[in-house]
Amino acid sequence: MDQPKGKVCVTGASGFLASWLVKRLLLAASSPLHKSLCIHFIDILLTLISCDMIGGDFETSYESLKGVVLTSSSSTVRIRDDFDPNIPLDESVWTSVELCKRFQVWYALSKTLAEQAAWKFCEENSIDLVTVLPSFLVGPSLPPDLCSTASDVLGLLKGETEKFQWHGQMGYVHIDDVARTHILVFEHEAAGGRYICSSNVVSLEELVSFLSTRYPSLHIPERFEKLNRLHYDFDTSKIKSLGLKFKSLEEMFDDCIASFVEKGYLSHVVTSQ
Numbered sequence: 001m002d003q004p005k006g007k008v009c010v011t012g013a014s015g016f017l018a019s020w021l022v023k024r025l026l027l028a029a030s031s032p033l034h035k036s037l038c039i040h041f042i043d044i045l046l047t048l049i050s051c052d053m054i055g056g057d058f059e060t061s062y063e064s065l066k067g068v069v070l071t072s073s074s075s076t077v078r079i080r081d082d083f084d085p086n087i088p089l090d091e092s093v094w095t096s097v098e099l100c101k102r103f104q105v106w107y108a109l110s111k112t113l114a115e116q117a118a119w120k121f122c123e124e125n126s127i128d129l130v131t132v133l134p135s136f137l138v139g140p141s142l143p144p145d146l147c148s149t150a151s152d153v154l155g156l157l158k159g160e161t162e163k164f165q166w167h168g169q170m171g172y173v174h175i176d177d178v179a180r181t182h183i184l185v186f187e188h189e190a191a192g193g194r195y196i197c198s199s200n201v202v203s204l205e206e207l208v209s210f211l212s213t214r215y216p217s218l219h220i221p222e223r224f225e226k227l228n229r230l231h232y233d234f235d236t237s238k239i240k241s242l243g244l245k246f247k248s249l250e251e252m253f254d255d256c257i258a259s260f261v262e263k264g265y266l267s268h269v270v271t272s273q
Helices: 016-028 044-053 097-103 106-124 148-157 175-187 204-214 249-263
Strands: 008-010 039-041 068-071 129-134 136-138 170-174 193-197 200-202
Touching (some): 016 175, 106 129, 148 204, 148 249, 170 204, 175 193
Parallel strands (some): 008 039, 039 068, 129 193, 136 170
C-alpha cells in the first residue's frame, strides 16, 4: 500500500472504525509527508451539508478538498428480493427502499438514503466521491468503551442470542481491512465509485458452528430460530483489484477475542487450532 501523502482529516476519530483508520494513518506517517495531496475522511452529510446550513462559503471552506471517502454499508446493496442467489451482488446493486419501508429495516434504509444523498450532493458540487461498503466489522476495539457492534459480538460469545437472532446470514470483515480500504481507494488515482468490503458471508448457523469448534471454552448458543431469507454473496473483485487481501474469519475472531480478554470482558479463552 502506498503511503498517504499530505494532510489528513479524520472526523469521529474515537469511533470503532475511525480509530483504526487513525492508527493506520499514523503507522503510515513514519516517513516524511508531502503536501501534494489533501485526504479527507468525513461524514459528508454532517460535515459538508452543515457548511451550507450555517451559511458558510462552500467554495472557500473546501477549496483544498480533493476528494471524499465516505463510509457507507453493505446493507445498501443486499436488501432486495429480486436477485439471483447464484450471482454475487456487486456495487451496481442498490438496496430496495420500498422493501426496507415495508419490513421496517430502518438501518439499511437510513444508510441507503444517506449514501444516495451523498452521491447527489457531490455530483452537484463537483466533488470526487468514493464510498466504502463494509459488511459486519469484527476485530479489536481500540476505544475504551465498546460500540454496539462490538457489544453484539461480545454478547454472542457469552451465550446471548437476542441481538444476533436477526442477523441471520451476514457478511463479515476484519476492521483493519476496512481501515486499509479507505486509504487504498484514495491513494489509487483510478479508484472511483463504490467498493464492497467483505471477507466472508456465512449463515448464523455456520457462524456458531465455527465459533463453538474454534473456541470450545466459550458458551456459544447452540440454537437460533431459522430465518427464511434468500442466500446471497458479495462480489469483492473490485477492491481486490486494488491489491487488498482480506483477513480470514479465524483472524477476525482471534483478534477480537484477544482484545476482549485484554480489556477484561472475557476470561482466558481456549482456542482449538
